Amino acid sequence: MKSTPNTMPKLASRHDTAYLDFVEGFREYILGKGANFEDRLNANLLAAEEEQGFPLDDLEKIKALVWAQPLGRLHGRLARTQQEMKWHALQRSFESQRSVLSAELAYWDSRGPGTLELDSSFQYPPYVNVHFHLQPKGYYKDELSGFFYHYGTKVFFRGDNDQDELHEKLVSRVPLPKDSKVNKILDLACSIGQSTTAFHRLYPKAEIIGIDYSAPMLRVAHRRAAILGDKVDFKQRLVEQTRFPDAQFDITFAFIVFHELPLRIIHDTVREAARVTRKGGIFAVFDFTGTAGKSPFQLYHRWFDARHNGEPYSQDFCDCHLQDILTRYGFHVAAAPDGQRSGGAGYLQHWFATRV
Amino acid sequence: MGNALGALGTFSIGLRLVFEETQTPEGGTPIVGPDPVYLQDPVLDATVRMVVELAAQVWVERERRLALEVLIEDHGILERGVLENFRPSATQAITFKAERDRFMEDIFKELRRLPITVPKSKDDQ
Numbered sequence: 471m472k473s474t475p476n477t478m479p480k481l482a483s484r485h486d487t488a489y490l491d492f493v494e495g496f497r498e499y500i501l502g503k504g505a506n507f508e509d510r511l512n513a514n515l516l517a518a519e520e521e522q523g524f525p526l527d528d529l530e531k532i533k534a535l536v537w538a539q540p541l542g543r544l545h546g547r548l549a550r551t552q553q554e555m556k557w558h559a560l561q562r563s564f565e566s567q568r569s570v571l572s573a574e575l576a577y578w579d580s581r582g583p584g585t586l587e588l589d590s591s592f593q594y595p596p597y598v599n600v601h602f603h604l605q606p607k608g609y610y611k612d613e614l615s616g617f618f619y620h621y622g623t624k625v626f627f628r629g630d631n632d633q634d635e636l637h638e639k640l641v642s643r644v645p646l647p648k649d650s651k652v653n654k655i656l657d658l659a660c661s662i663g664q665s666t667t668a669f670h671r672l673y674p675k676a677e678i679i680g681i682d683y684s685a686p687m688l689r690v691a692h693r694r695a696a697i698l699g700d701k702v703d704f705k706q707r708l709v710e711q712t713r714f715p716d717a718q719f720d721i722t723f724a725f726i727v728f729h730e731l732p733l734r735i736i737h738d739t740v741r742e743a744a745r746v747t748r749k750g751g752i753f754a755v756f757d758f759t760g761t762a763g764k765s766p767f768q769l770y771h772r773w774f775d776a777r778h779n780g781e782p783y784s785q786d787f788c789d790c791h792l793q794d795i796l797t798r799y800g801f802h803v804a805a806a807p808d809g810q811r812s813g814g815a816g817y818l819q820h821w822f823a824t825r826v
Numbered sequence: 827m828g829n830a831l832g833a834l835g836t837f838s839i840g841l842r843l844v845f846e847e848t849q850t851p852e853g854g855t856p857i858v859g860p861d862p863v864y865l866q867d868p869v870l871d872a873t874v875r876m877v878v879e880l881a882a883q884v885w886v887e888r889e890r891r892l893a894l895e896v897l898i899e900d901h902g903i904l905e906r907g908v909l910e911n912f913r914p915s916a917t918q919a920i921t922f923k924a925e926r927d928r929f930m931e932d933i934f935k936e937l938r939r940l941p942i943t944v945p946k947s948k949d950d951q
Contacts, residue, residue: 776855
């Protein structure tokens with residue numbers, strides 16, 4: 471069996487690797503069943519709900535109840551700390567080898583088999599100036615942002631996505647258009663291109679294009695694809711203004727994109743996806759589950775993640791009805807998304823929409 | 827209170843995350859500032875952070891020792907008693923001291939983050 475080349479940026483030392491290994495394990499412990507904060511805090515909230523005699527769905531009240539508990543405050547402290555530790559370690563590790571990593575990117579910029587198209591006059595819209603997930607300098611202000619993101623998400627996915635396993639699984643779930651024609655695929659906000667290359671492996675004869683606003687992300691995406699030998703093209707463009715001709719794509723894809731967009735841009739992006747996806751084509755979206763029907767603690771967690779983990783737009787996204795927005799701009803959503811959690815990851819759900 | 831990051835300028839202290847300029851999210855949930863206090867007292871926050879940092883450092887050392895012990899035994903290089911009796915040379919001691927300084931910084935940098943006064947308002951939570 472052919473082994474897959476490792477595209478993960480190398481850390482400077484065994485110390486750094488072990489440190490991040492700790493963060494990965496600690497994260498799982500405090501956010502999962504190890505410390506079991508969720509079950510215990512939610513039980514406390516449900517008891518308050520029972521006491522008041524009606525559903526506890528007021529976020530301000532939920533927040534007050536969680537913050538009144540030492541356990542709730544400690545949960546917040548630890549959740550924030552593990553994220554900060556991750557970035558501290560990566561900052562130190564990458565900073566000490568910045569020139570090497572920079573040269574690595576430059577080496578691959580002009581090598582194939584695919585292409586990298588950066589726009590020297592690109593204007594970053596103000597709304598993208600956010601340190602998502604507390605990533606230092608955000609997604610585009612550091613030449614090494616793509617490397618930060620790649621290793622950061624490795625910790626987030628607990629090592630389960632080192633070979634793009636999750637991306638390959640999600641991409642394989644995207645339904646074919648009714649006529650089964652898949653010649654051209656657009657990966658919206660592709661970041662480091664894991665879905666883009668996964669699509670290439672699934673449809674090796676199709677033209678696959680990944681777009682993102684972040685030049686550092688696209689350079690890492692291109693480097694990854696080149697090392698993997700996947701012929702895909704990356705272009706620096708906005709998801710709400712792709713500049714492709716109408717009805718170009720058989721599949722348009724968006725993986726955890728919408729929760730990082732303001733509501734206004736969500737509408738613009740769906741409208742743009744409707745414009746570039748051909749009739750009968752598929753717009754496949756994987757993103758955070760909505761807040762409807764969530765437990766009190768899950769409602770709290772959504773707010774906490776938004777405010778304390780650099781996700782300012784996620785609350786609005788989770789509160790909105792994406793299916794209605796998709797319908798409004800010309801898609802038919804075949805299956806109701808409720809309950810369709812995807813990829814074995816409980817925080818995701820999907821919307822598979824057909825362009826009508 | 828609006829976006830707490832709006833009031834930030836350029837700063838960098840030790841290994842804290844560097845928020846070198848104001849972020850500009852469009853609406854949505856206001857992002858908390860760079861050093862939120864979660865517990866009743868900033869000292870408690872620092873203490874918790876130090877404990878977690880210490881645990882990380884302990885794991886880093888344990889992982890390295892496990893790797894070394896396996897390699898040493900696999901290669902038949904040393905008996906375990908030799909390691910117990912090892913004393914560093916003067917040059918080696920300088921290296922060890924530098925490592926110790928890094929260890930101190932990693933764990934106790936939180937002490938430098940403590941505010942001089944306790945915030946009066948809880949609005950920023």
